[in-house]
Amino acid sequence: MPPRTEISTTAVAATVHRLRATFTTGRTKPVAWRRAQLRALRSLLTDHADELQDALRADLGKSAMEAFSTEIGFTVHEIDHALAHLTSWLRPRRTRVPVALAPARAWIVREPLGTVLIISPWNYPVQLALAPLVGALAAGNCAVVKPSELAPATSAALARLLPLHLDRQAVAVVEGGVPETTALLEQRFDHIFYTGNGSVGRIVMTAAARHLTPLTLELGGKSPVVVEPGTDLAAAARRIAWGKFMNAGQTCVAPDYVLAVGETATALETHLAAAVRALYGADPATSPDYGRIVSTRHFDRLVGYLKDGRTVVGGGHDRDSRYLAPTVLADVDCGAPVMNEEIFGPVLPVVAVPDLDAAVSFITERDKPLALYAFTASASSKRRLMTETSSGALSFGVPNAHLTVPGLPFGGVGASGFGRYHGEYSVDIFSHTKAVLDKPLFPDTLRLAYPPLTAVKERLLRRLL
Numbered sequence: 001m002p003p004r005t006e007i008s009t010t011a012v013a014a015t016v017h018r019l020r021a022t023f024t025t026g027r028t029k030p031v032a033w034r035r036a037q038l039r040a041l042r043s044l045l046t047d048h049a050d051e052l053q054d055a056l057r058a059d060l061g062k063s064a065m066e067a068f069s070t071e072i073g074f075t076v077h078e079i080d081h082a083l084a085h086l087t088s089w090l091r092p093r094r095t096r097v098p099v100a101l102a103p104a105r106a107w108i109v110r111e112p113l114g115t116v117l118i119i120s121p122w123n124y125p126v127q128l129a130l131a132p133l134v135g136a137l138a139a140g141n142c143a144v145v146k147p148s149e150l151a152p153a154t155s156a157a158l159a160r161l162l163p164l165h166l167d168r169q170a171v172a173v174v175e176g177g178v179p180e181t182t183a184l185l186e187q188r189f190d191h192i193f194y195t196g197n198g199s200v201g202r203i204v205m206t207a208a209a210r211h212l213t214p215l216t217l218e219l220g221g222k223s224p225v226v227v228e229p230g231t232d233l234a235a236a237a238r239r240i241a242w243g244k245f246m247n248a249g250q251t252c253v254a255p256d257y258v259l260a261v262g263e264t265a266t267a268l269e270t271h272l273a274a275a276v277r278a279l280y281g282a283d284p285a286t287s288p289d290y291g292r293i294v295s296t297r298h299f300d301r302l303v304g305y306l307k308d309g310r311t312v313v314g315g316g317h318d319r320d321s322r323y324l325a326p327t328v329l330a331d332v333d334c335g336a337p338v339m340n341e342e343i344f345g346p347v348l349p350v351v352a353v354p355d356l357d358a359a360v361s362f363i364t365e366r367d368k369p370l371a372l373y374a375f376t377a378s379a380s381s382k383r384r385l386m387t388e389t390s391s392g393a394l395s396f397g398v399p400n401a402h403l404t405v406p407g408l409p410f411g412g413v414g415a416s417g418f419g420r421y422h423g424e425y426s427v428d429i430f431s432h433t434k435a436v437l438d439k440p441l442f443p444d445t446l447r448l449a450y451p452p453l454t455a456v457k458e459r460l461l462r463r464l465l
């Protein structure tokens with residue numbers, strides 16, 4: 001029997017070849033096909049919501065409500081938004097031509113790229129596989145979806161359901177881990193959309209370079225929360241705890257750590273502890289709303305952070321069930337691993353800083369985050385954070401929620417990735433924005449530009465340009 005990677009490479013190459021052949025026929029280009037696929041994807045999500053919720057519970061202990069709001073419902077909204085606006089997004093846009101070129105018409109059209117690859121991670125395994133697919137289909141592409149092997153129940157559900165609902169000649173699911181993804185990356189795609197960690201992001205980018213394939217990297221990092229005096233600390237703590245401990249902290253835009261400005265740290269710690277108890281009860285292990293860590297590898301990594309600070313609340317854990325309580329740490333050493341690695345789990349360090357200057361320096365001295373959050377009552381602090389820091393997104397008063405606004409682009413900057421999607425931005429990512437110029441042969445106004453270039457022509461040209 002040939003080794004597993006060989007089987008994968010052959011099968012994967014055949015799949016990609018089949019999709020490329022479909023794209024060549026032009027079948028995916030008509031708007032009617034795109035709409036039909038989006039509607040079919042919507043039915044998949046609504047008709048099989050229970051099955052997907054069960055898979056998400058099996059993989060991540062996600063509650064049905066959280067699975068619906070952050071994964072299934074979220075993607076349905078993306079689809080509805082795309083269906084409502086697709087016609088206007090695809091309409092060719094006219095642009096003015098310079099006088100020297102008149103008469104002529106110029107416009108911009110979006111054309112599909114071809115066959116694209118979507119590689120998704122385990123933490124929101126439905127949303128992060130299907131929301132990019134919405135963009136790929138809306139833009140008229142064929143697509144291979146590679147779900148994460150670390151969310152096996154969801155991966156299996158997607159592999160079963162997508163071919164049942166979507167055009168099998170245009171959409172394929174390839175399940176598997178490193179060998180299968182490696183085999184996929186050997187193929188030539190017209191775009192690669194990768195969501196995951198930066199180390200694998202580098203592998204994906206290297207592979208894309210071999211075929212000069214454009215790519216989007218949706219990566220992670222440490223997203224800070226700045227809390228200033230004068231803000232309602234109880235309300236801020238409630239929202240921070242909600243955003244942090246959703247999906248047991250395994251959210252790319254979750255608050256990673258808090259910068260408590262001035263005198264806020266002690267009171268904020270108390271309010272965060274109260275917020276955790278209010279959200280998940282005295283024993284979060286028994287809360288139906290609290291998830292589990294995806295794997296023992298991540299569990300062990302996260303438990304290792306507990307020694308990096310004083311536990312304000314939480315700290316309880318159980319390796320067998322991969323349970324780690326919502327935990328707030330104080331008095332952390334900024335050189336400790338918890339302050340230097342993306343936490344990606346339910347551990348929230350609170351760092352006291354003397355003033356906003358110190359908070360801004362703390363942020364700008366580190367990698368540009370995927371998101372920056374602030375709780376402040378000061379308009380000038382908001383202005384300063386807006387102009388003096390750089391992050392994928394900046395949100396005041398609420399974490400995580402910016403990605404539910406369909407008109408806002410979602411993506412990172414610097415180490416948190418590049419490229420942006422959601423709504424119209426998704427169509428942009430999976431389209432080539434083509435320039436079209438149409439100039440009639442008569443009258444031949446270009447005669448001015450043809451040699452021999454006389455002094456009279458030059459004078460006229462200088463006046464026109």
Ligand code: NAD
Nearest residue numbers: 120121122147148177178181196197200218219220221252
């Ligand atoms: P993961 O382990 O599921 O990996 C992501 C994908 O990469 C998977 O499909 C996996 O099969 C593939 N992969 C893994 N190793 C590979 C290799 N050596 N070669 C080729 N492919 C490989 O997920 P993860 O990376 O642990 O996800 C968590 C990270 O993703 C965090 O850093 C998080 O912040 C980030 N993230 C970002 C976003 C975003 O939208 N920006 C969303 C979710 C997660």
